[in-house]
Amino acid sequence: MPDTPMHVLHVEDDPGDIILFKRAVERLQLPIAHEVALDGPEAIRWLEAPGHVPDLILLDIKLPGMTGLQFLKKIKENPKLRKIPVVVFTTSELATDMIGAEELKADAYVRKPNDNTGLVRFVGELYQGWKGSQLSSTWAWPTSPQALPTSTRPRART
Secondary structure, three states: OOOOOEEEEEEOOOHHHHHHHHHHHHHHOOOEEEEEEOOHHHHHHHHHOOOOOOOEEEEOOOOOOOOHHHHHHHHHOOOOOOOOOEEEEEOOOOHHHHHHHHHOOOOEEEEOOOOHHHHHHHHHHHHHHHHOOOOOOOOOOOOOOOOOOOOOOOOOOO
C-alpha cells in the first residue's frame, strides 16, 4: 500500500524556489502533493475553497502585497484555519521576522538552505516529521539571526 500523500500549500513568489522544492520532492520520491500560491491573497482564496485543507503550509515571509506575517496573522485568527501547521520557510535573518513568526504561533521557522543538499535534507525531515505527527525535534527557534542556518522549534498542537 503506498504512503498517504502529504498535502502542502507552498506560499512562495519565487519561481526558482518553487522549482527547487519540487525537484527535492522528486529526488526523494516522496508522496507530497504540492499546491502553490504566489501570494497571501491567493493562498487565502485557495484555503477558503471547499475541500482545500492542507496538512501543512510552507510560508515565505517576503511576499508581494500581503507579507508572510500578515498572512500568518490572518489564518491564525480564523477558527477553521488556525490549526493547520505553518512552517515559515524564508531567507530572512531579521530578528523581527523570527519574533513575529513566533508570536503569531508559527509551528516552525526555517531559514532556506543555500544549497540543494540542505533543501533535500529539509524536505525529507519535513515529510518524516509529518508522517510521525511532529516536526523535527532537531529544529529549534533561533536565539539570534546568526544562531542556526536552518532552525525551527516545533509547537505542541492543541
